[in-house]
Amino acid sequence: MQHRGHQSTDGTDGGELTVPMAWLYAEYIADELLRTGDLMPPTSFEFRAGRDALALTIFLSDADGELSGIRVVTQLETWLSLTAYDQPWQGWVRERMAQLAAAEAESGRPSVDLELAAAAWRWLEETELLAPDLDAVPGGGALPDEDEGPKVWTPAWQLGLPLGHLAIHLF
Known part of the structure; x- marks a missing residue:
């Protein structure tokens, strides 16, 4: 049985595994x-x-494929706007993933970075986490303690997105 890895990072097929640097950096x-x-x-x-x-x-906002060279501080505003509550983040992710998959198919070279991003996206879409039901909070009332109050099963991305947004604000 012969093992055939992904193309190496220099574009030659030496049977070496490609290191997914863009995804790991993101x-x-x-x-x-x-x-x-x-x-x-x-x-x-x-x-x-x-x-x-x-x-x-x-990862998906890196349109030029230069993620490893970006400066985090210069990208914070972009990431804030993409993760904002009123933005169609889920649709944007689907569109960008489809664009990258099409580019990958056209090039004929698989992208380990894209494979890892797709796995993360599947987990975010398919996994539900038990979270406080913010819609059940009475108007003007204080938020219930995390261990009190009604809870609902929420897709992981709907819980993770505001956490990521808040983390950017706190940076």
Whole structure:
């Protein structure tokens, strides 16, 4: 049985595995932003949802493929606008993923970065987390304690996106 890996990063097919630098860098930035914000324990599913939503935003907003060379501070406003409450983030992610998949198909070279981003997106869409039901909070009343009040199953991306947005604000 012969093992055939992805093309190496220099474009030659030496049977070497490609290192998904763009995705790993996006994930690293997202992780650091969330840890700096100290919004929740890094071992929680909520943290993962925030990290994956933010990493997708970072990765997919890199239209020129220069993620490893970007400066985080210059991109914060872009990421804030993409993750804002009134933006169609889910549709934007689907559109960008489709564009990248089409470009990958056209080039004939698989992208390990895109594979990891697609796996994160599937997890965010298919996983539901139990979260406080913010729609059930009486008008003008205080938010219930996290352990009190009604809870609803929420898609992970709907919980992670505002966490990522808040982490950017706190940076």
